[in-house]
Amino acid sequence: MLSGKKATRYAIALFLIISLNFFIPRSMPGDPLTNLLGEDISLTASSVQELRERMGLDRPLSQQFLDYWHDILRFDLGYSFHLHRNVSDLIYDRMKWTLLLSLPAMVMGAILGTLLGARAGWKSSALRRTQTGFIMAIYCAPPYFISLIALYLLSYKQGLFPLKGFYSTGSALDIAHHLFLPSAMMTLFSLSRNYMIMKGSVLQEKGSLYATFARAKGLYDEQILFRHVFKNALLPIITLLALDFGFILSGALFIEIVFSMNGMGSLIYDALLSRDYPVLQGSFLIITIMVVSANLLADLLYSYLDPRVRWQ
Amino acid sequence: MNRHLPSSSYFRPLLCIDEMYVSFDTSLGRVKAAQNICLELHERETLAIVGETGCGKSVIASAILQLLPSNASVKGKAIFLGRDLLSLGEREMADIRGQEIAIIFQNPSLSLNPIMKVAEQVAEPLQIHRRLPRHRAISKAEDMLSRFKLGDKASPVMYPFQLSGGMNQRVMIATSMILSPKILIADEPSKGLDQSLARQVMKELAGIKDEIGASLLLITHDLLLAKEVSDRIAVMYCGEIVEAGSSAEIFDEPLHPYTKALLNCLPEMGFKPIPGSSPSMIDPPEGCRFYPRCRERLDRCLLSPKMIKVESDDGDREVRCWLY
Numbered sequence: 172m173l174s175g176k177k178a179t180r181y182a183i184a185l186f187l188i189i190s191l192n193f194f195i196p197r198s199m200p201g202d203p204l205t206n207l208l209g210e211d212i213s214l215t216a217s218s219v220q221e222l223r224e225r226m227g228l229d230r231p232l233s234q235q236f237l238d239y240w241h242d243i244l245r246f247d248l249g250y251s252f253h254l255h256r257n258v259s260d261l262i263y264d265r266m267k268w269t270l271l272l273s274l275p276a277m278v279m280g281a282i283l284g285t286l287l288g289a290r291a292g293w294k295s296s297a298l299r300r301t302q303t304g305f306i307m308a309i310y311c312a313p314p315y316f317i318s319l320i321a322l323y324l325l326s327y328k329q330g331l332f333p334l335k336g337f338y339s340t341g342s343a344l345d346i347a348h349h350l351f352l353p354s355a356m357m358t359l360f361s362l363s364r365n366y367m368i369m370k371g372s373v374l375q376e377k378g379s380l381y382a383t384f385a386r387a388k389g390l391y392d393e394q395i396l397f398r399h400v401f402k403n404a405l406l407p408i409i410t411l412l413a414l415d416f417g418f419i420l421s422g423a424l425f426i427e428i429v430f431s432m433n434g435m436g437s438l439i440y441d442a443l444l445s446r447d448y449p450v451l452q453g454s455f456l457i458i459t460i461m462v463v464s465a466n467l468l469a470d471l472l473y474s475y476l477d478p479r480v481r482w483q
Numbered sequence: 484m485n486r487h488l489p490s491s492s493y494f495r496p497l498l499c500i501d502e503m504y505v506s507f508d509t510s511l512g513r514v515k516a517a518q519n520i521c522l523e524l525h526e527r528e529t530l531a532i533v534g535e536t537g538c539g540k541s542v543i544a545s546a547i548l549q550l551l552p553s554n555a556s557v558k559g560k561a562i563f564l565g566r567d568l569l570s571l572g573e574r575e576m577a578d579i580r581g582q583e584i585a586i587i588f589q590n591p592s593l594s595l596n597p598i599m600k601v602a603e604q605v606a607e608p609l610q611i612h613r614r615l616p617r618h619r620a621i622s623k624a625e626d627m628l629s630r631f632k633l634g635d636k637a638s639p640v641m642y643p644f645q646l647s648g649g650m651n652q653r654v655m656i657a658t659s660m661i662l663s664p665k666i667l668i669a670d671e672p673s674k675g676l677d678q679s680l681a682r683q684v685m686k687e688l689a690g691i692k693d694e695i696g697a698s699l700l701l702i703t704h705d706l707l708l709a710k711e712v713s714d715r716i717a718v719m720y721c722g723e724i725v726e727a728g729s730s731a732e733i734f735d736e737p738l739h740p741y742t743k744a745l746l747n748c749l750p751e752m753g754f755k756p757i758p759g760s761s762p763s764m765i766d767p768p769e770g771c772r773f774y775p776r777c778r779e780r781l782d783r784c785l786l787s788p789k790m791i792k793v794e795s796d797d798g799d800r801e802v803r804c805w806l807y
Contacts, residue, residue, distance in 0.1 A: 378552075384594040387550055388608050388658065389581030391574060398607070399596050477598055478642045 181467055188459045192452055193239045203228055208252050209448045248453035253445050258453035261438065266420060266457070269434035271346075273423045276354045277415055280361025285408060288366035292373030292404070293396045303370065310363035315425040318356045322429060325352060335431035353430045357423065361415060368411055372404035379403075406477055413469035417462035420454075497698050498524040498547070498666060503559035503569070505539070505546050512765040516542040518722045520559070521790070524666065529689070529699040531709035531730070533745075534719035535761060540702045541589070544670045547700075548586055549576050563666075581608045585659035589671035591651035595643040601651075602628065602639030605658045612662055627657045631687060649680045656688055663695040670702045681705070685712055706749060710734055715799070718742045721762055721772040724790070728800040738793060738802040740780075741773045771805070781805055 196206040204223055214222070223229055227238050242248070248258040287306075291299045309317060326332045332352040376382065377400050385399045415422065424436035431437075435454065442450035474481040505517040516539040524530050532540045545551050547561050547568055561568040563584065568576070580586075588594040595604055605627055606620035615623070625639045631653035633639070643651050652672065659667055669688065673681035689712050692699050703709055709716055710730055717727040718739065726739040737743045747755040759776035762768050768775050770785035777784065783805050793800045793807055 380588060380590060380593040381596045383550055384588060384655070385596070385607075386577075387548060387580055387586045387588075389577050389579075389611050390607070391577035394611070399599070402598055403596070479597065479644055482642075482645065 177470060181463060185460070185463050188463070189240075189243060189456065190236075192456055192459075193236060196448060196452070197232070197235075207249070207448055209446045243456075248456065249449035251442075251447055251450050253442075253447040254450070258449050261450060262435070262453055262457055265433060265435045265438045268432065269420050269423050269427070269436065272350060272354055272426070272432065272434060273357055273419050276357035277361050277419060279358045281365055281408075281412055281415070283358070284362040284365025285369045285405065287362070288369030289373045289396060289401055289404060290393070291366070292370040293377060293393065293400070303366075306363045306366050309359055310367055313425075314356070314360050315429050317359075318353070318426055318429040321352060321356055353423075353426045353432065357426055364411060364415075365408060368408055369404060372407050373400055376400045376404045402476065406473070409469050409472050409476070413465040413472075416468065417465035418458070420461060421458055495526060496523040497526050497563065498522075498700075499560070499562040500524075500543070500547070501560040501562065503543070503546065503557065503561060505542050505551070505555060505557050507552075508554045508556070509765075514764050515722055515767060516555075516764060517546070520724060522717060522724070522727075524698050524700055527693075527696055527698055528715065529692070529701055529713040531701040531703060531713035531716045532719055532724075533703055533706055533709045533716055535745075536704055537761060537764075538719045539722040539764070540719050541670050544586060544668045544700065544702050547668065548580055548584060549573070550586070578612075581659070581664070582612045582662050583664055584666040584668065585662070585664040586668040586670060587652075587655045587659050587672055589674045591655045591675075592643055592648055594655055595651055597643055600640050600642060601633075601646065601654045605639075605654060605661060608658065608662050624657070624661065627661050628654070630691070631657050633657075648675050649684060652676065652684050653687070656684070656691075660691050660695065660697075664697055666698050666700060667692060668700045668702070671704070672701070673703060673705050673708055681708065682711075706745065718745065721767055722764055723772060723803065725773065725804070726802045728793075728795065729797040732795055732797060732800060738800075738807060739773075739804050740777045740806075744776075744778075771803075779806060 197203045199206045204219065204226070207226065207228075208222070227235055230238075246259050248262070250256075251258055251261060254261060287302070291303055322334070326334050333349050373396070377396070381403075382395055382400055385395045390398060420435040421439060422436075423434055424440060426432070427434045427436035428440060435457075438450065439454050441447070442454065500520055500522040503517060503520040504515075505520075507514040507516060520543060522530070522532075522543075532543065534540050542551070542555075546555070546557050549557075549568070549571070551557065557569055559569065563579070568579070568584075571579070595601065602621050602624045605624035606615075606617070609615045609620035609623055610617065613620075621639075625634070628634060628639055633650060633653060638646070638650075643654070646654065656672075667688075672684065672688065676684060685708060689699070699712075701709065701713055713730050715728065716730050716733045717724050718733065718741065719725065720741045726733065726737070726742050733742065734746065737746055741757075744755075744757040746752055748757065757776055762772060762775065771777070771780075771788050774780050774784045786805075788803050788805050790801050790803045791807060793802055
């Protein structure tokens with residue numbers, strides 16, 4: 172399915188991006204030590220020297236490059252002097268919460284968005300036009316704005332959901348209670364994106380000759396949609412789904428800030444504000460890997476769904 | 484329908500199109516694509532509608548099955564087994580389509596779903612109308628494909644983009660014939676295929692049509708193809724039928740000046756083009772629509788001629804011209 176040529180291309184892309192991650196802090200103006208540790212760390216002259224030796228910054232660049240790859244392959248992403256923890260541990264801790272928040276939301280948004288969008292594109296009705304208007308409004312509004320309104324109305328005014336955070340308590344039911352509103356918000360945004368694209372895609376596909384021929388064979392109404400048009404209309408959606416998946420860790424940034432949740436988004440956000448470079452670098456590395464593998468996934472999905480891609 | 488003579492064929496009419504009008508609302512105005520169409524299709528016969536591209540002949544084919552886009556409005560009647568097809572609802576039409584009346588389109592490669600194996604597409608009418616389970620429908624579809632020389636192991640699991648235009652045309656014919664419909668409508672089946680391939684496909688189509696005892700409504704611009712396979716021919720010009728009769732008579736003794744001019748376009752008849760160009764269907768000429776291009780025109784041709792019966796050996800000869 173996946174040709175060797177394509178696999179090599181992905182491997183090269185990954186190698187280049189990760190190498191770039193090595194060169195950027197070393198070629199930025201100023202002391203690489205500061206660039207690697209973050210600017211707000213104050214150190215004595217002796218500890219600077221000690222750290223420089225420990226991190227291998229006194230060795231030649233080629234040696235540093237090999238060391239860097241050696242660390243990467245052992246998932247050693249450095250040490251955060253702000254949070255006093257290994258970056259890989261930090262990311263691992265935060266990642267699972269973000270995945271818990273966004274993975275179900277993304278899957279639900281994809282399924283609901285494509286199904287509702289497909290039916291809205293297939294046939295118009297007063298109900299579906301109202302639905303499209305509502306989803307269009309969500310699609311256009313900034314996520315943090317809608318999230319803030321939901322937080323204000325449902326949590327603050329009605330007291331239905333907790334106002335912030337979620338992880339300390341432990342019980343599964345309690346976590347679910349905390350997760351529901353932010354997860355619903357993310358579902359809604361993912362749904363609105365998939366809905367709009369799928370609606371347009373179905374509108375375009377339903378005018379094609381094969382859809383008319385399906386009707387001429389005796390297929391009735393939504394039989395034509397689900398047996399013929401849907402799969403063809405799904406093809407443009409795959410790119411969008413792959414993008415969503417690639418940014419699954421960073422995409423929840425605004426939601427995590429609004430709902431004060433300790434996920435990857437807020438980790439990156441805090442690291443930006445405090446210039447915690449090791450954390451930023453580690454996070455970007457993970458995001459890079461996610462985006463590249465999402466592209467790979469899209470490639471595989473395309474060749475699974477579209478024989479024209481498979482047989483090229 | 485009393486103005487039609489009893490048919491020369493031994494069989495009774497299966498489909499009666501009576502005073503059908505089709506028009507399309509477009510941004511440029513109302514396109515009158517078919518005007519006052521009266522046709523009878525008899526059991527087991529092949530009726531060809533011939534005319535230049537854009538004369539409205541394909542519109543008739545799609546109108547019968549209610550397959551026109553939503554900007555089309557259709558008036559009149561098309562009686563099939565006692566039911567008026569033009570007034571049936573979508574659910575009832577879906578039962579008739581594919582099962583009683585099947586159609587093949589002029590662009591086979593675009594008419595097939597690009598991401599579905601051809602055997603599955605051929606099998607679909609069996610699953611939809613006969614509710615056969617998938618594997619049985621597909622094995623029947625493979626049998627059908629093998630009759631159209633697509634029986635080798637590889638073809639049924641192939642996709643339309645891997646097959647040639649002629650092969651896709653056969654796939655489409657196999658799909659249309661799999662339920663042995665009573666009527667097959669073939670909309671320009673020879674378009675996009677080279678001469679010999681078109682003849683070959685047409686021969687196979689005619690063979691299977693005779694075998695299942697179906698009637699064929701052939702829509703084509705290819706006069707020789709019409710002559711070869713059809714029992715009767717209706718000549719269409721600018722949305723109107725101008726002449727109808729048995730194929731032999733139309734070719735041996737054309738009556739309408741347009742039919743004569745059309746036959747003169749054939750290479751073996753001297754390759755003489757018709758002067759002028761096809762008129763607009765938004766704003767068609769007054770009176771006889773062929774008047775501006777006619778060599779034999781008279782003053783009264785500015786009044787619309789009626790379709791009249793003409794004496795002939797085969798009976799059933801009609802022409803829309805003031806000369807007769």
